[in-house]
Amino acid sequence: MDVVMLSRIQFGLAAGVHFIFPSLTLGLTLLVFLFEYKFYKTNEELFKTISTFFIKILGLVFALGVATGIVLEFSFGTNWAEYSRMVGDIFGAPLAAEGIFAFFLESVFLGVLLFARNKVSKKVYLLSAFLVFFGSHLSGLWIIIANSWMQTPAGFAIEGGRAVLTDFWAAALNPSTLVRFIHVIIAGWISGSLFAAGVAAWYIIKQQHTKEAQNILKTAIIVFCIMSLVQFASGHLHAVQVTNLQPEKMATFEALWQTQQGAPMSIIGIPVESEKKTYFEIKIPKLLSLLAYFDPNAEVKGRDAFPEDELPPVLLPYFSYHVMIGLGSLFALMSLIALFLLLKKKLFTAQWFLYVLMFAIPLPIIANEFGWIAAEVGRQPWAVYKVLKTVDAVSTVVPATHVLLSLIIFSLIYLLLVVLFITILVKIIKKGPQAESY
Amino acid sequence: MDISVYQNIWFFIIGFLLTAYSILDGFDLGIASLMPALAKNEKEQKQVMDSIWPVWDGNEVWLITGGAALFAAFPFAYATVFSGFYLALMLVLFALIFRAVSMEFWYYDEKRRELWAWAFTIGSFLPSLLFGVALGNIIYGIPIDLNMNFTGSFFTLLRPFPLVIGLLGLSAILLQGCTWAAYKIEGDVARRAKALMNKLIIANAFLFILAIALSIGFLPSIVSNLSGWLGALVYAISLSYVYVCNRDNRPFNAFIGSSVSFVSLWVMAGAALYPNLVRSTIEAYNLTIFNASSTQLTLKIMFIIALIGMPVVLAYTIYVYRVFKGKVS
Numbered sequence: 001m002d003v004v005m006l007s008r009i010q011f012g013l014a015a016g017v018h019f020i021f022p023s024l025t026l027g028l029t030l031l032v033f034l035f036e037y038k039f040y041k042t043n044e045e046l047f048k049t050i051s052t053f054f055i056k057i058l059g060l061v062f063a064l065g066v067a068t069g070i071v072l073e074f075s076f077g078t079n080w081a082e083y084s085r086m087v088g089d090i091f092g093a094p095l096a097a098e099g100i101f102a103f104f105l106e107s108v109f110l111g112v113l114l115f116a117r118n119k120v121s122k123k124v125y126l127l128s129a130f131l132v133f134f135g136s137h138l139s140g141l142w143i144i145i146a147n148s149w150m151q152t153p154a155g156f157a158i159e160g161g162r163a164v165l166t167d168f169w170a171a172a173l174n175p176s177t178l179v180r181f182i183h184v185i186i187a188g189w190i191s192g193s194l195f196a197a198g199v200a201a202w203y204i205i206k207q208q209h210t211k212e213a214q215n216i217l218k219t220a221i222i223v224f225c226i227m228s229l230v231q232f233a234s235g236h237l238h239a240v241q242v243t244n245l246q247p248e249k250m251a252t253f254e255a256l257w258q259t260q261q262g263a264p265m266s267i268i269g270i271p272v273e274s275e276k277k278t279y280f281e282i283k284i285p286k287l288l289s290l291l292a293y294f295d296p297n298a299e300v301k302g303r304d305a306f307p308e309d310e311l312p313p314v315l316l317p318y319f320s321y322h323v324m325i326g327l328g329s330l331f332a333l334m335s336l337i338a339l340f341l342l343l344k345k346k347l348f349t350a351q352w353f354l355y356v357l358m359f360a361i362p363l364p365i366i367a368n369e370f371g372w373i374a375a376e377v378g379r380q381p382w383a384v385y386k387v388l389k390t391v392d393a394v395s396t397v398v399p400a401t402h403v404l405l406s407l408i409i410f411s412l413i414y415l416l417l418v419v420l421f422i423t424i425l426v427k428i429i430k431k432g433p434q435a436e437s438y
Numbered sequence: 439m440d441i442s443v444y445q446n447i448w449f450f451i452i453g454f455l456l457t458a459y460s461i462l463d464g465f466d467l468g469i470a471s472l473m474p475a476l477a478k479n480e481k482e483q484k485q486v487m488d489s490i491w492p493v494w495d496g497n498e499v500w501l502i503t504g505g506a507a508l509f510a511a512f513p514f515a516y517a518t519v520f521s522g523f524y525l526a527l528m529l530v531l532f533a534l535i536f537r538a539v540s541m542e543f544w545y546y547d548e549k550r551r552e553l554w555a556w557a558f559t560i561g562s563f564l565p566s567l568l569f570g571v572a573l574g575n576i577i578y579g580i581p582i583d584l585n586m587n588f589t590g591s592f593f594t595l596l597r598p599f600p601l602v603i604g605l606l607g608l609s610a611i612l613l614q615g616c617t618w619a620a621y622k623i624e625g626d627v628a629r630r631a632k633a634l635m636n637k638l639i640i641a642n643a644f645l646f647i648l649a650i651a652l653s654i655g656f657l658p659s660i661v662s663n664l665s666g667w668l669g670a671l672v673y674a675i676s677l678s679y680v681y682v683c684n685r686d687n688r689p690f691n692a693f694i695g696s697s698v699s700f701v702s703l704w705v706m707a708g709a710a711l712y713p714n715l716v717r718s719t720i721e722a723y724n725l726t727i728f729n730a731s732s733t734q735l736t737l738k739i740m741f742i743i744a745l746i747g748m749p750v751v752l753a754y755t756i757y758v759y760r761v762f763k764g765k766v767s
Contacts, residue, residue, distance in 0.1 A: 060542050066495050067538035071531050073505055077520025078527055084520075085586075088513020089732040093740055096510040099503030100747035107499050108758050111492035119761050165736045395521035397587045406528040413535060420539075424546040 003400040004391050007079040010407045012376070014071045016369055017414045021065035023368050026140060026185060027192010027223075028058045029106075029133040032113070034219060036129040040122055050212050051129075053433035054196070055113050057425065058132075062110055064421055068414075079403065083383055083393035087163045090156055090171055091146055098142035106135030137185060144181045145172050150384045151375070152176040152245050163387060179241050180375075183234045187371065189227045190331060191364035196220035198361035199429055201354035212433045214348055217357075221338050221347065228331040235328060236291065242378075243292040246385060247301040249378040252312050253321040254288055255281075256302040263288040263300035268322065273314040276303070312380040320374040327367035334360065444737035445727040448511035449712065451744055455507055457704040459500035460569075460607075461614070461697045466490045466497055468615015470537060470562035471608075473555065475634060476619055476627050483555055487541050488766045489622040496755065498538070510740055514586055514730035515715040522580065522588025523572055526595055530565045537561030563608075570607020574600030577710050578656065582718040586725060599652050606645040610700055613638045617680065617696040621689035624767045628689070635684045635692065642677060642699075653710065660710050669705035676702060 032054050039047035073095060076084050084091075112120060112128040120128070155170030156163045165171060197220040203213035243250040250256075255271035255278045256263055265288040269281030286296040293300075303311055334356065341347040348354075379385055383393040469476070469486055477483045490497075509516045520527060536557040544554035578599045581589040616638050619631035650670065653660050660666055676699040683692035711717070716725040731737065 060546075062495070063539050063542045066498065067535040070498070070502055070534055070538075073502060073509075074520060074527055074531055076509065077516045078524050079521070081517035081521035081587075084509060084513050084517040088509055088516065089736050092506060092508075092510025092513055092516070092732070093736055093743075095506035096503060096740060097743050097747075099499060099506050100743060100751060103499045103502060104496060104751045104755070108493075108496040108755055111496060112758060112761065115492040116758075116761050164733050165739075168735070168739050395517075395524070397521050397589070398524045402524050402528075406524075409528070409532060413532060417535070417539065420543055420547065424542065427546055 001400065001404075003398065003403055004394045006400055006403040006407055007394050007398075008390065010403060010410060011072075011075055011079060012373075013407070013410060013414060014068065014075060015376075016372070017418065018065065018068035018072060019368060019372055020365055020418075021061050021068060022136070022140065023184075023188040023191045023365065024061050024195060025058065025065055025136050025192075026188025027190070027195065028054055028061060029129075029136045029192075030189055030223070031192060031196055031220065032058060033129045033133040034223075036126050040126045046211060046215060049433045050216055052117070053212070053428075057428055058110070059114050060421070060424060060428065062106075064417060066107075067417070071410075079395055079398065080383070080393050081395035081397070083388065085162065086388050086393070087384055090149060090153075090163055090165045093165075093168075094142045094146040094149075094172065098139050098146075102135045102139035102142060104135075106132050106139060109135065140185060140188070141181055144184055145174075145177050147375075148177040148180050149174050150382075151180070151379060152241075153384050153387050158387075163384070175245055176238075176241055179234065179238045183231070183238045183371075186227050186231045186234055187364065187368050189223060190231060191368060193220045193223035193227065194331070194357070194364050195361050197224055198358045201357040202429070203432070204348055205351065205354050205358070209432045217347065218342075221342065221357075224331075225335040225339050225342075228328075228335040231328060232332055235325070240292055243300065246379070248303060248306045248311055249317070250292070251301055251303045251305070252314055252317050252378055253374060255314055255318050256288070256300060257304060259299065259302040259305045261289065261299045262286040262297045263292075263302075265291065266318075266322075271314045271318050310381065312378050317374050317378040320370040320377070324367050324371040324374060327363055327370075330360075331364070331367075439738075441731075441734040441737065442728065444734060444741060445731045446713075447741055448507070448731070448737055449708075449715075449727045451741075452504060452507050452511065453704060453708050455500055455504035457701055459497070459504055460611070460700050460704070462497040462500055463494070464611045464614035464700060465618035465693075466494045466615070467537075467562040467566045468611040468613065469619050470558050470615070471566055472612055472615050472619065472631075472634070473559050476630050478626070480551060482625075482627050483544070483551075485623050485625075485627055485766050486619070487544065487558070489618065491541060492762050493759070494541075495538070496758070498534075507740070507744075511732055511737060512715055512725075512727065512730045513732060515725045518582060518586050518588055518725060518730075519572070519576060519716055522582075522590070523575075523595065525592045526568055526572065530568050533561045533564035533568075535561070537565075566611040567604050567608045569604075571595060571600050571604030573607065573707060574603025576716045577603065577707060579717040579719045582716065582720070582723045582725070584723060586723070586730075599656055602645065602649050602652055606642070606649050606703070609638060609641045609645055610696075610703060613642055613680070614693075614696050614700060617684075617689065617693040620684070621693045622766055624765045632684060632687075632689075636681065639677060639681050639684075646673060646677075657710065663709050666706050666709035669702040669709060672702035673699050673706070 032051055035047050035051035039051060109128040109131040113132055117125060149171055152175045154174040155165065155167035157166050196216050200213040200217035200220060203209045204217065254266045255269065257276045262285065264283040264285045266278065267282045267284060269278040271278040289298040289300055290296045292298065337353060338347065341350050341353060381389050383390045469490060473483060473486050477486050540554045540558035540561055544551055544558060547554060575595050580594060583589050616631050616635050620628050620635060676695045679695035680692045683695055713726050713728065714724045715727060715730055718724045
């Protein structure tokens with residue numbers, strides 16, 4: 001394999017493993033803040049116990065996020081040196097801003113949450129919970145700014161062979177930043193709330209920590225229900241944005257081979273790129289046109305509208321996109337059932353649904369991963385859309401053997417990390433909510 | 439303002455970030471590297487970890503921010519060094535991954551505590567050594583071609599001068615960790631740290647003199663560098679101060695002394711480099727703050743970001759350190 005492919009796999013692995021942790025962090029910091037707020041208002045020990053439990057989990061998740069995150073920051077220089085030279089004038093700034101404005105904030109105040117419950121006042125502790133929540137979301141914003149600039153670059157000019165910043169705000173608030181930020185944050189809230197709901201469901205099934213569990217489940221399920229439904233709207237807006245600004249990406253997601261009016265939406269199928277055909281396809285006529293342009297007969301560009309060498313591969317983005325949407329639909333369905341059970345006051349007794357919640361814990365993470373793969377592979381062959389191709393972004397001085405070596409070691413380390421993460425997570429959950437942290 | 443003003447400002451800001459990193463994460467890395475010598479049982483290992491647990495990830499953010507600032511302000515230097523030092527940096531990353539997770543794993547994975555204690559120590563020791571080796575290389579000069587690409591190999595990095603700088607950096611980090619242990623922890627751990635400190639001071643002094651001698655030999659232009667000599671003077675005074683404070687049982691002052699000595703090492707490194715960021719073995723191909731920087735607009739916006747953000751960061755960092763003041767028992 002060549003160095004470009006190896007570096008892509010390594011970055012994909014590093015980003016994919018990393019992404020598990022910040023998305024959980026987003027949801028967990030929200031829950032911690034909600035429960036701390038309840039504790040502050042009511043002074044009930046119950047909320048403190050619940051919050052401490054999630055803070056403990058947050059400590060583990062955050063440590064893994066830090067461990068896997070620093071790899072990404074180094075990777076732009078180690079594996080993508082030409083990328084760094086070409087777009088460093090623009091791309092480095094959001095990463096630095098993330099550090100200064102956000103990452104310090106969440107890291108420093110997470111220390112307070114983990115270790116200083118008895119050292120600061122209740123007010124300061126609540127404020128710390130808010131700052132960790134705020135910092136982790138602000139952190140997400142800067143990272144999404146950086147990544148969105150790769151999708152829909154703006155606010156720059158090409159001078160002397162490199163991209164040069166001309167308008168900071170245009171680059172930061174490029175056309176996809178906001179909608180992608182919302183989409184990713186909601187995905188994080190869904191991940192965190194379903195995680196909490198699943199854990200609580202397990203306690204209720206086991207008849208352990210029932211009081212805590214019912215409280216957790218109620219709060220988490222409300223967050224989950226609202227967010228799963230809102231995510232439909234945000235996903236829709238994001239899809240419209242992609243259709244307009246990266247049309248070949250949407251054509252690939254939908255395996256839309258030919259430009260057509262009244263384009264259908266592909267529900268399932270096996271797209272074969274070499275034959276430009278989708279086998280066993282189930283599609284809903286005119287739906288893609290309707291959703292993208294609010295007009296069932298609108299023309300949607302197919303892959304034939306673009307030069308061959310500027311098209312992404314089909315199978316992986318198509319598959320990833322559809323898995324993501326499938327899971328998103330499942331979450332919406334679960335939300336409706338949960339709302340129904342909640343209104344009927346049967347949420348805590350419907351055993352089958354408690355099992356569903358428990359086994360659904362990993363699903364949002366899987367949806368996030370596939371959404372990310374769709375977004376990134378769907379941008380190929382570009383590293384920065386229409387500005388820099390991925391093949392031209394790689395470090396020229398690093399031989400393929402070195403990348404292969406590091407890739408093998410990373411794979412082993414990450415496997416170990418994920419296994420240990422799950423093992424320890426299960427251990428903390430089995431121990432249950434307790435008043436003390438470490 | 440002229441662009442060169444911003445280029446100079448960013449040289450100093452990145453120097454500041456890395457100095458803060460080595461003072462703050464320096465004691466984390468140092469105490470973890472010394473853990474086999476300081477802690478003899480699990481209770482003492484927990485003391486060592488407790489002394490840094492609430493603050494270590496905030497401390498590592500100084501590295502993350504320093505790296506990102508280098509990327510943003512001097513992307514050409516970032517690209518050259520990170521791609522050129524590929525294998526060495528991969529080693530640093532593997533190590534930093536383990537040190538980041540080792541405390542959590544040590545705490546929860548009780549059956550394999552010994553293993554995670556070693557992961558904690560080695561994961562801290564390796565970066566402590568390799569950061570200095572990398573810095574020694576960019577001061578000493580690495581083979582760079584016309585296109586700013588590194589043309590050496592992994593073994594290019596292991597020349598005597600950079601290795602001595604690496605050892606000096608390591609010993610400085612160990613001293614930083616040792617003074618932290620003496621200041622922050624009670625009981626046997628602190629006693630062992632106090633006993634170890636004098637040995638580390640001697641190691642630091644020896645490596646420092648060796649580094650100065652080699653610098654005069656290999657980098658003659660340094661001899662006439664006034665701020666470099668000023669740094670050396672401050673270093674000598676602060677190292678002696680650490681010795682005196684240790685003798686007089688004033689561990690907090692010893693820690694401050696060790697921190698000041700770290701600042702002076704960075705002043706010397708900066709003086710030896712400026713205005714270069716990465717020295718090339720062929721002088722014409724040096725990466726300088728002028729030819730490796732981002733454009734004026736980026737430098738200016740980043741400067742505004744730093745002006746707004748850094749004072750706030752410093753304020754709450756100081757506040758949180760005050761929350762955690764007092765000894766680990």
